[in-house]
């Protein structure tokens with residue numbers, strides 16, 4: 234049976250048991266049972282399942298690996314970490330991050346005013362806050378207010394202009410001065426799809442000349458004592474470790490040089506984020522070439538070596554890895570609404586007394602298809618179908634003939650796939666590619682996996698059950714937006730095989746994994762599909778507890794969100810209905826009731842079962 238690469242991307246978080254995907258913790262509940270529970274309570278449409286313990290696991294791993302590397306090498310600096318809010322600002326995610334991180338003094342990183350305010354409110358006093366991104370005087374003042382409140386906050390300068398505004402706020406307000414960090418522009422270039430985060434052509438950071446100027450300015454304004462940290466971030470989803478090592482050497486030397494120049498309180502290097510997540514479902518497409526252990530060892534080792542050689546104290550290490558911490562905690566569950574070829578049912582065939590010879594031949598193929606001849610028969614069927622389309626375009630056959638031919642061809646293919654389900658032939662796989670079954674999923678790719686749309690980022694996907702049955706249909710996935718980009722395709726190198734299910738008889742759900750980083754606030758309300766339903770799951774020894782079930786916005790809320798007055802819309806619709814003609818008053822009030830029901834439900838599709 235295929236396991237959808239769960240051993241590659243799953244990090245032992247999920248296992249397959251009795252044909253279902255289960256959480257590999259305590260009672261090992263299946264995702265299907267959780268999904269069914271939620272649906273029994275009336276939830277429809279896509280659902281984000283959050284597993285807070287997986288956030289805890291990543292935080293534990295992060296600290297454990299650095300603390301081990303530090304003690305093994307006799308490193309004298311400390312290890313500190315902050316979670317970059319831009320990766321997931323949703324309350325339930327941030328709450329878990331703060332809970333699991335509190336014993337480590339895990340802090341938050343902010344890149345905008347709103348994120349800064351969130352960090353000021355959520356970070357316990359004593360845990361660090363770092364602030365990156367472009368800032369105005371107001372944002373600088375907010376940082377000073379945070380310092381005044383007692384926060385351990387470091388404001389990172391991305392350019393000399395920002396330093397001027399820090400100096401201005403420091404000199405004109407009576408607020409405490411926050412710690413000052415400087416983002417350095419490295420000549421060693423960045424990594425991953427986000428290479429513009431590092432390197433000489435990067436969007437952020439001070440050049441060598443600007444660094445010298447910054448130190449002079451800080452000294453002139455008696456602020457040099459607040460300069461505590463240098464920062465770099467070479468890019469997200471760093472798949473290769475080599476660029477990081479280069480960046481560390483460069484930053485380590487900058488650190489040592491600045492200390493030699495009189496930045497006495499400079500004591501920290503912030504290495505940014507970038508720890509990669511494995512999204513591959515196929516051994517040949519593994520993305521990451523290092524482990525967390527290797528990553529931590531390299532950081533500690535390189536910084537130790539350089540600072541030893543230059544005779545300066547080992548810096549405290551800060552990281553801002555976000556993707557690595559939260560990606561695995563969220564799983565997107567999407568109901569399958571339709572298999573497109575399900576329309577091609579034998580019962581819809583309608584033959585006449587005399588049918589075109591091609592149809593008769595297809596009928597014969599359909600009756601005689603068996604294991605030994607099915608590949609040949611599929612070839613013939615596709616060939617006949619092609620010819621029949623030509624005849625139709627020329628006006629020689631009827632729409633009924635065409636419908637019959639389409640149904641027969643699909644029947645032959647389906648029968649063959651079932652006959653051959655235990656054999657793996659190259660030709661059958663090649664044919665499958667041409668005849669991919671389209672599975673319609675009740676969700677929006679734009680809303681729930683925007684990085685698939687924007688960056689061709691693949692997310693591991695698998696069905697929740699039937700994992701002990703052969704999956705015989707090569708699939709492509711279509712979402713319910715009216716946009717042709719709302720499709721996830723799989724090519725021959727990495728096909729996705731799914732089950733041939735009859736949705737009139739049973740439900741079928743697909744789960745997308747590792748969707749906990751970046752997708753939620755990047756998600757777009759294209760076609761006005763909004764953030765899915767969500768729920769946090771606490772796994773216990775006996776079962777699980779569903780917490781914080783939050784339903785997707787209802788239709789009126791969606792319209793309200795983009796600026797319509799929902800009361801006005803409701804009145805408008807009610808008036809229209811009141812003025813329309815019904816035979817009885819009862820019909821009118823029934824319709825009104827139904828309308829109201831619809832308006833207070835989310836906008837995803839609602840199947841009856």
Ligand SMILES: *Cc1c(COP(=O)(O)O)cnc(C)c1O
Nearest residue numbers: 466469470506507553554555556
């Ligand atoms: C985006 C960002 C991060 C987080 O990167 P990940 O790849 O999610 O670990 C960290 N630091 C800065 C400055 C960032 O811009």
